[in-house]
Amino acid sequence: MxxxxxxxxxxxxxxxxxxxxxxxxxxxxxxxxxxxxxxxxxxxxxxxxxxxxxxxxxxxxxxxxxxxxxxxxxxxxxxxxxxxxxxxxxxxxxxxxxxxxxxxxxxxxxxxxxxxxxxxxxxxxxxxxxxxxxxxxxxxxxxxxxxxxxxxxxxxxxxxxxxxxxxxxxxxxxxxxxxxxxxxxxxxxxxxxxxxxxxxxxxxxxxxxxxxxxxxxxxxxxxxxDPVRNAQNAVKVLLKFLLLERRALALEALPGLLVSIPLVERVRRTLLPMAPHALAQWATAALLRAGAARIEEARLVDV
Missing domain, CATH: 3.60.15.10 (Ribonuclease Z/Hydroxyacylglutathione hydrolase-like)
Incomplete structure (x- = not known):
């Protein structure tokens, strides 16, 4: 080629x-x-x-x-x-x-x-x-x-x-x-x-x-x-982008951080109806499954 x-x-x-x-x-x-x-x-x-x-x-x-x-x-x-x-x-x-x-x-x-x-x-x-x-x-x-x-x-x-x-x-x-x-x-x-x-x-x-x-x-x-899939993908991508930018994020801060992003909060209210802590847990698990992050000392760390 x-x-x-x-x-x-x-x-x-x-x-x-x-x-x-x-x-x-x-x-x-x-x-x-x-x-x-x-x-x-x-x-x-x-x-x-x-x-x-x-x-x-x-x-x-x-x-x-x-x-x-x-x-x-x-x-x-x-x-x-x-x-x-x-x-x-x-x-x-x-x-x-x-x-x-x-x-x-x-x-x-x-x-x-x-x-x-x-x-x-x-x-x-x-x-x-x-x-x-x-x-x-x-x-x-x-x-x-x-x-x-x-x-x-x-x-x-x-x-x-x-x-x-x-x-x-x-x-x-x-x-x-x-x-x-x-x-x-x-x-x-x-x-x-x-x-x-x-x-x-x-x-x-x-x-x-x-x-x-x-x-x-x-x-x-x-x-x-299923538009929910696009919403889920967006949340994962935006969280990964934050990780790329900051290299590590405190796990306890993730719920507040995610809902502070207007687009994520809109998605949470309209397409992914779950509490902020549940959304953070779901997004964290999704990145871990994909091998795109790891947990280290109560922090989500970029991979």
Whole structure:
């Protein structure tokens, strides 16, 4: 399988607290797609500086504005004064810095305030790494998310719309808005493209796109059959994110911590009707079963 990237495209695979970053160079200038989480911003800057050397970072673009994809924006703007482009449908929220509408307050996550110079919308075309890229809509995980597709190279930058094994939490459904149908439509769009390899928001670059789409559709069918499953997945993901950020959490503090996150509390009241301590016990057990955490000295510790 050919997973080679053009020499003008470099991927920093970051893990799960920070999204992957895609750095472009070439005669047409330099650019970065997605900047990771705010607590990793200094590391993002160091990675970019190491790769670019004396060259400046001229442009910054975001597939979507969840905190793990744009948390490094502010520091990169401070360091480089880079021209920044964000999804058009989020422009008013960023201009007003509405942390509720941008999901940061709802998810209990952080994001340093940043500005923008331009917007991106489906149908736009870009030049990144001396290659032409199409901007495509990718609603579902985030209603305003975008894909970047280079037909010449068969490369798709998918954000959290498609991973090698699934996709991001379907957040709109948790707020009472449609999301499952939109995920399906995005997967259909990806299937219609001639994609050789995918650069996902998390995880390694992968080929075998048909197999990944089949796994994603099976996952979607499973979640859509019972919305409680999507709610349970969201609680697990948000708790794991806190663990990734803080490394360890006191067990006795978990009930209060979870219900202090507005989205988790909404889910608890509407889809997972259980007392806060019961929800904390359930979420802890779920992470332990998955091998994503361990208990050590009355603390839940990241693995």
């Amino acid at each position: 050919d997973l080679r990237l053009p020499s003008s495209v470099h991927v920093f695979e970051r893990g799960w607290l920070s999204s992957n970053n895609i750095l472009f160079s070439g005669e047409g200038g330099t650019a970065l797609v997605d900047s990771g989480y705010v607590t990793h911003a200094a590391q993002t800057l160091a990675l970019v500086r190491h790769r670019l050397g004396e060259r400046p970072l001229e442009r910054l673009l975001n597939t979507h504005l969840h905190s793990d994809h744009c948390g490094g924006n502010a520091l990169l703007q401070q360091a480089y004064a880079c021209h920044t482009a964000i999804p058009a449908l989020d422009a008013a929220r960023v201009a007003a810095w509405d942390e509720e509408a941008l999901s940061y307050r709802a998810t209990g996550q952080q994001c340093a305030r940043f500005s923008f110079d331009a917007t991106l919308a489906p149908g736009d075309t870009l030049q990144l790494g001396d290659l032409p890229w199409q901007v495509l809509a990718a609603p579902g995980h985030d209603p305003h998310a975008l894909l970047f597709y280079c037909a010449r190279e068969g490369i798709l930058i998918s954000g959290d719309a498609l991973w090698e094994n699934g996709f991001g939490v379907v957040f709109p459904e948790l707020a009472g808005e449609p999301g499952f149908t939109e995920v399906g439509a995005t997967l259909d769009l990806v299937a219609s493209l001639d994609v050789r390899l995918v650069i996902p928001g998390h995880g390694p670059v992968f080929g075998e796109v048909g197999a990944a789409l089949a796994r994603a559709r099976a996952r979607l069918d499973y979640l859509a059959a």
